[in-house]
Every structure is written in C-alpha cells, then in structure tokens.
Amino acid sequence: MKALVSLGASTLDRIAALGRATAILTGALFAKPTPMKSFPLVLKQIYVVGVQSLLIILVSGLFIGMVMALQAYTVLVSYGAEDSLGPMVALSLLRELGPVVTALLFAGRAGSALTAEIGLMKATEQLSSLEMMAIDPLRRVIAPRFWAGVISMPLLAIIFSTVGILGGHAVGVDWLGVDSGSYWSIMQATVEFNQDVVNGIIKSLVFAFVVTWIAVFKGYDAVPTSEGISKATTQTVVHSSLAILGLDFVLTALMFGTY
Amino acid sequence: MNDLVTIDNLHFSRGDRTIYEGISLNIPKGKTVAVMGPSGIGKTTLLRLIGGQLKPDSGDILFKGQSIPSMSRTSLYKARRQMSMLFQSGALFTDMSVFDNVAFPLREHTNLSESLIRLMVLMKLQSVGLRGAADLMPSELSGGMARRAALARAIALDPELILYDEPFAGQDPISMGVLVKLIKELNDALNLTSVVVTHDVTEVMSIADYVYILADKHIIGSGTPQEIKQSESELVQQFLHGQADGPVPFHFPANTLEDELLLTGGTK
Ligand SMILES: Nc1ncnc2c1ncn2[C@@H]1O[C@H](COP(=O)(O)OP(=O)(O)OP(=O)(O)O)[C@@H](O)[C@H]1O
Ligand SMILES: [Mg+2]
Numbered sequence: 172m173k174a175l176v177s178l179g180a181s182t183l184d185r186i187a188a189l190g191r192a193t194a195i196l197t198g199a200l201f202a203k204p205t206p207m208k209s210f211p212l213v214l215k216q217i218y219v220v221g222v223q224s225l226l227i228i229l230v231s232g233l234f235i236g237m238v239m240a241l242q243a244y245t246v247l248v249s250y251g252a253e254d255s256l257g258p259m260v261a262l263s264l265l266r267e268l269g270p271v272v273t274a275l276l277f278a279g280r281a282g283s284a285l286t287a288e289i290g291l292m293k294a295t296e297q298l299s300s301l302e303m304m305a306i307d308p309l310r311r312v313i314a315p316r317f318w319a320g321v322i323s324m325p326l327l328a329i330i331f332s333t334v335g336i337l338g339g340h341a342v343g344v345d346w347l348g349v350d351s352g353s354y355w356s357i358m359q360a361t362v363e364f365n366q367d368v369v370n371g372i373i374k375s376l377v378f379a380f381v382v383t384w385i386a387v388f389k390g391y392d393a394v395p396t397s398e399g400i401s402k403a404t405t406q407t408v409v410h411s412s413l414a415i416l417g418l419d420f421v422l423t424a425l426m427f428g429t430y
Numbered sequence: 431m432n433d434l435v436t437i438d439n440l441h442f443s444r445g446d447r448t449i450y451e452g453i454s455l456n457i458p459k460g461k462t463v464a465v466m467g468p469s470g471i472g473k474t475t476l477l478r479l480i481g482g483q484l485k486p487d488s489g490d491i492l493f494k495g496q497s498i499p500s501m502s503r504t505s506l507y508k509a510r511r512q513m514s515m516l517f518q519s520g521a522l523f524t525d526m527s528v529f530d531n532v533a534f535p536l537r538e539h540t541n542l543s544e545s546l547i548r549l550m551v552l553m554k555l556q557s558v559g560l561r562g563a564a565d566l567m568p569s570e571l572s573g574g575m576a577r578r579a580a581l582a583r584a585i586a587l588d589p590e591l592i593l594y595d596e597p598f599a600g601q602d603p604i605s606m607g608v609l610v611k612l613i614k615e616l617n618d619a620l621n622l623t624s625v626v627v628t629h630d631v632t633e634v635m636s637i638a639d640y641v642y643i644l645a646d647k648h649i650i651g652s653g654t655p656q657e658i659k660q661s662e663s664e665l666v667q668q669f670l671h672g673q674a675d676g677p678v679p680f681h682f683p684a685n686t687l688e689d690e691l692l693l694t695g696g697t698k
Binding site: 208291295296302303304305306307311 | 522534
C-alpha cells in the first residue's frame with residue numbers, strides 16, 4: 172500500500188515537472204521576439220555554448236575517426252575489402268557517432284554549465300530581480316540559451332563527423348596504406364546526401380532540442396541552494412544522456428529500419 | 431484615496447506556517463514608509479507580495495487602485511515598470527560590470543542613446559559614491575558596495591515606487607548617512623514613494639513619514655515616528671530599544687530549550 176502511494180506520488184511529481192518544463196519551453200519559444208535585442212544575446216550564447224565546446228568536439232572527433240579506421244581495417248582486410256574503409260568510417264560517423272557522441276559531449280560540457288549558470292542566477296535572486304524589473308527571464312535568459320543550443324549542436328555534429336573522416340583517412344590511408352583515391356571515391360559513391368547526411372542532421376537537431384531543453388529546465392527549476400544546483404547539474408547530464416540514447420534508437424528505427 | 435499601495439486584510443502562509451494573519455496597511459503616494467520587525471517575520475515576503483512575485487492566500491493588494499494578485503501577466507509586467515525593488519542580496523547580474531548593471535534597465539526599457547545612458551548611469555553611481563567602481567565586476571565589490579550598486583540600479587529608471595529591502599545593511603556610518611540622505615532626496619525631489627524595510631531604528635525614524643512594526647503575523651504598531659516613539663505598547667517599546675526579554679519572541683518557534691536538551695541527552 173505504502174509503495175503504491177509513493178509510486179503514485181512520484182508519478183504525479185513527474186507529470187507536474189513535465190508540465191512546468193512545457194510551460195518554460197513555450198514561454199521561451201513564444202516570447203515576444205525583439206530581434207534587435209535578442210540577436211546579440213543569442214550570438215553571445217552561441218559563443219559560450221558552441222564555440223567553447225569546439226575543442227572537445229574536434230579532439231574527440233579526430234580520435235573516434237582514427238579508432239574506427241583502425242578497428243574497421245582489421246576486420247575488412249581479412250576479407251580483402253579494405254577499400255570499403257572510407258564508406259564504413261563515413262557512414263558510422265554521419266549516421267550514428269557524429270550526432271550521438273556530439274550530443275553526449277555537449278550535454279556534459281555545455282548542458283551542465285547551462286544548468287549550473289541558470290540555477291545560480293536563481294539562487295542569487297538574479298531571475299527574481301529581472302522579473303521585478305518587468306523583464307521576462309524566459310525571454311531574456313532562457314530563450315537565447317535555448318536557441319544557441321539548438322543552433323550550435325548540429326553544427327558541432329557536422330564538424331565532429333568531418334574531423335572524424337579526416338582522422339580515419341590519417342590512420343587508414345597514411346598509416347595503414349589504403350589507397351587514398353578509393354577511400355574518397357567509394358565514400359562518395361556510397362554516402363547518399365538525403366539518406367545519410369540529412370538524417371544525421373535531423374537526429375542532431377532532435378538531440379539539440381531535447382538536451383538544451385533539459386538543461387535550461389533543470390536550471391530554472393533547481394532548488395536554489397548549492398545542493399539543489401549540484402543535483403540539478405547531475406540530473407541534466409544523466410537525463411540528457413538517457414534521452415539521447417533512447418531517442419537515437421527510435422530515430423534510427425524510423426530512418427534506417429527496413430521492415 | 432491618495433494611496434499608491436493599499437494592503438487589505440492580507441493572509442499569507444508558506445506551507446503550514448502562517449506568515450500573515452490579516453494585515454492591512456497603506457502606503458501614501460510620495461511618502462516614505464518604514465516597515466520594521468524581527469528577523470524572519472516576513473518583511474521580504476511583504477515586498478514580494480507587493481511586487482506580485484507571491485500570491486496572497488486571501489485579501490487584496492492594490493497598486494494605484496488595481497489589484498496586483500488578480501492582474502494578468504501583461505498588466506503585472508506593466509505595473510512592475512513603475513516600481514523597483516532593492517533585493518536584500520543585491521542580486522546584481524554577475525556576468526556584467528557595475529556600469530552595465532545600472533545601465534541594464536535603461537537599455538531594456540528605453541530607447542535612449544548610449545551617450546545619454548552613460549551620463550545617467552554615471553550620475554546614479556556618483557550619488558551612491560561608486561562612480562570610480564563603474565568598471566568593476568560585481569564579484570570584485572565588497573558587500574556594502576554591492577548593495578549600493580544595486581541601489582543605483584534600482585533607482586536608474588526613477589520608478590514611482592521603490593521597495594528597499596534593508597538598504598543600510600553592511601554600510602559604514604558615512605555611507606549610511608549618504609544613503610539615508612539619498613532616499614530622502616529621491617522622495618523630496620522626484621516625489622517617489624518608498625517602502626524601506628530595515629532594522630536601523632534611528633536612521634529610518636529620521637526619514638520615514640510613517641512606520642509600521644510587524645510581529646507575530648500582525649501589525650503591532652503603526653504611526654508617525656513621533657507616535658511610535660511615544661507608543662505605550664510594550665511590544666513596540668521592546669522592539670525599539672532592542673530588549674531580548676519581552677512580549678516579542680527573539681527565537682524562531684521551537685520547543686523549549688530544556689525539553690530539547692533533555693530529549694537529545696536522554697537518547698544517549
Ligand atoms: N522560499 C521559502 N520557502 C519557504 N519558506 C520561506 C521561504 N522564504 C522565506 N520563508 C519563510 O518565511 C518567513 C519570512 O521570511 P522573510 O524572508 O520574509 O523574513 P524577513 O522578515 O525578511 O527576515 P529578515 O529580516 O531576516 O530578512 C521566514 O520565517 C522563512 O522561514
Ligand atoms: Mg528579509
């Protein structure tokens with residue numbers, strides 16, 4: 172009986188949180204746009220959220236591309252199919268690893284920072300003081316950060332995949348001796364723009380939407396104490412990661428499943 | 431009916447704890463009203479209720495004759511443009527300099543040119559003695575300086591109603607004197623209405639036109655500073671003279687100390 176009650180209570184809590192999250196999202200999305208004022212704010216946040224995540228994305232992309240080439244080569248070479256290394260690396264990156272790993276890194280690097288920043292603004296009454304100045308914090312603080320995340324992540328994913336393909340080239344061609352011409356030409360022949368590139372970008376957009384939403388919501392909804400903020404930050408990373416992996420399965424089934 | 435704010439039979443509680451049990455007070459236009467009371471009694475809460483950040487359980491809060499709790503979001507934001515609040519913590523935006531903090535409401539709510547804004551900001555900073563600190567970040571300010579910078583920001587738009595939450599906390603005697611004078615001057619020169627929450631009895635008595643003393647969910651004393659000083663209420667006298675013993679409890683509600691000590695001792 173007790174278990175049932177607490178199950179019910181926690182379910183209600185979840186639903187209430189979902190309601191608050193939706194309210195924040197709509198408040199931010201449909202905030203009265205003031206392009207002259209919003210644009211610089213979004214740009215600044217793109218710098219904070221996107222540009223400052225660039226290094227970790229570049230390094231990770233490079234290494235993942237190199238590791239993939241190494242792994243794939245050992246398998247392919249035993250079938251004499253090492254010429255397919257190019258498409259192998261490119262497809263895995265564009266369809267899967269680019270969007271997914273970028274989103275996971277983004278959640279850890281930028282999402283947690285967003286949550287902590289917004290939570291701290293709440294704890295130090297900066298959000299309250301905006302409200303009292305008749306400035307909607309959803310428009311002034313949440314919306315620019317949300318849009319910056321949604322814009323930055325797909326771009327980061329593209330950069331990730333590009334660097335990964337170059338890393339694969341470095342290992343496969345320069346080190347292991349696969350023919351450079353076939354690395355590129357078979358890749359070009361195999362990768363389809365709509366099927367592979369566009370779908371990857373769509374995945375990335377969905378992840379961007381969800382991760383940034385979780386990050387700004389957790390910050391805005393945080394209990395305004397040090398403990399509350401640290402909890403919210405952890406939750407951002409955990410919830411985002413689970414959401415990314417779950418959604419990835421659903422999206423992959425919809426996009427590439429043949430049934 | 432010359433009241434800018436009227437509070438009528440206000441009830442408010444936080445969870446199970448009742449903070450206000452039917453208080454009524456008036457804030458006349460152009461006057462300075464002081465609100466005093468023991469720590470934790472709900473003074474900050476009262477300011478937040480006036481600003482519409484909290485909703486009363488029952489009773490009404492009128493700002494210029496309009497009910498704050500039942501306003502739509504849009505009209506509430508419109509009403510808030512005519513008021514401003516100095517937060518107890520200052521609440522400066524930590525990602526911008528002192529100058530930008532003070533300029534913030536001007537940039538958001540007016541279309542003034544940057545050179546005019548600069549002029550106004552420097553004047554406000556001068557009036558709180560921080561013109562030299564314009565380029566510092568909030569983290570580089572002392573507590574008292576941060577409070578004064580926040581004050582400069584609160585008065586940047588010359589709002590009709592200013593809610594000061596403990597403006598004098600952490601100020602040395604000189605800045606305290608300057609701030610007292612500043613609040614007085616704003617009132618006299620611009621005919622602003624001020625609500626000052628404070629513990630500094632003597633300072634506020636010198637500038638307030640009217641004083642309310644809160645304790646135990648009710649208003650226990652009100653009147654002009656003169657009337658308050660001569661009040662025969664034991665409660666009021668205890669508060670004014672800072673006596674620990676008397677009808678106003680100093681402690682947050684709890685079991686008696688003896689009970690508590692015995693209890694924890696007994697479990698060992
Ligand atoms: N966010 C909150 N949640 C629950 N209770 C709160 C919250 N904020 C304040 N309270 C309670 O409301 C009461 C009034 O708080 P308030 O901050 O208004 O006091 P105050 O009179 O301003 O005190 P001080 O002079 O110390 O600033 C306190 O007893 C506090 O326990
Ligand atoms: Mg207070």
